[in-house]
Amino acid sequence: MDRLAQSTAMGDVELLVRDLDRVLAYYAEGVGLDVLRHDGPEAVLGRGGEQIMRLVQRSDLPEFERGDAGLFHTAILFADRPSLARAVAGTARFAPRSFTGSADHLVSEAFYFDDPEGNGVELYVDRPREEWTRTSGGGVEMASLYLDPNDFLQTHLPAAPAPDADGAVIGHVHLQVGDIALAEQFYSGVLGFDVMNRYGSQALFVAAGGYHHHIGMNTWNSQGAGPRAASLGLGQVSIELPTSDDVEALVSRLRSAAVETRHDGETLRFDDPWKTLIEVRAAAA
Secondary structure, three states: OOOOOOOOEEEEEEEEEOOHHHHHHHHHHHHOOEEEEEEOOEEEEEEOOEEEEEEEEOOOOOOOOOOOOEEEEEEEEEOOHHHHHHHHHHHHHHOHHHEEEEEEOOOEEEEEEEOOOOOEEEEEEEOOHHHOOEOOOOOEOOOOEOOOHHHHHHHHOOOOOOOOOOOEEEEEEEEEOOOHHHHHHHHHHHOOOEEEEEEOOOEEEEEOOOOOOOEEEEOOOOOOOOOOOOOOEEEEEEEEEOOHHHHHHHHHHHHHOOOOEEEOOOOEEEEOOOOOEEEEEEOOO
């Protein structure tokens, strides 16, 4: 009861943006997400009917400071390499200067971008789980090896676009935090994620169900950062648990740790130690 369910998954990510039209065009025309809804100052994007991202226009908020706690990147997981290649090529054509790098992480192949307002974006595909190398402690080996983006596109980019958009989901979210030990205490000790990998006192990767990571955390830019002030950038992170019983078990753990919660019967809301808002729902609901 102190661990998250095996089939835990990430839900959508909310970004607070200044120029909604510009950011919306980046994710729709570049990355290739579908606009599921666009009502005034809010837009919802997804793929294959799966809601991935909410963009909310907030012109009253200041810019996100790179040294603060908050978003490092939102990671969109594609079903296969051709789907990923289409998204990478589309983003590179739409905004070529937004590309920031690529890496072979052993468990996945990833391409990194910054959207028009500086929010980090990872587009990636997983290798089959049977190819992952497990550690003696139950984690998984990860690395950041060179991945040639041009070779990847030449090998995997289909000659013709897919007739229907392939599915994609939020595979993980990577956060900037102020302290890795405190992050582990909260995300593993209280929430119930398993620690899958760590890089000393600088980065931590946690997951449920043996995944390589649902949430990554680092202090590369934000060592010592305190609670977040209101700013553009990350609005909230969503987690989906299988059943309402799983949500109630989490509520119990949060209350035992004296974490303030808000639960309206459908969505559980609480803040992490850096005031990042987390929403949890039962997928069955």
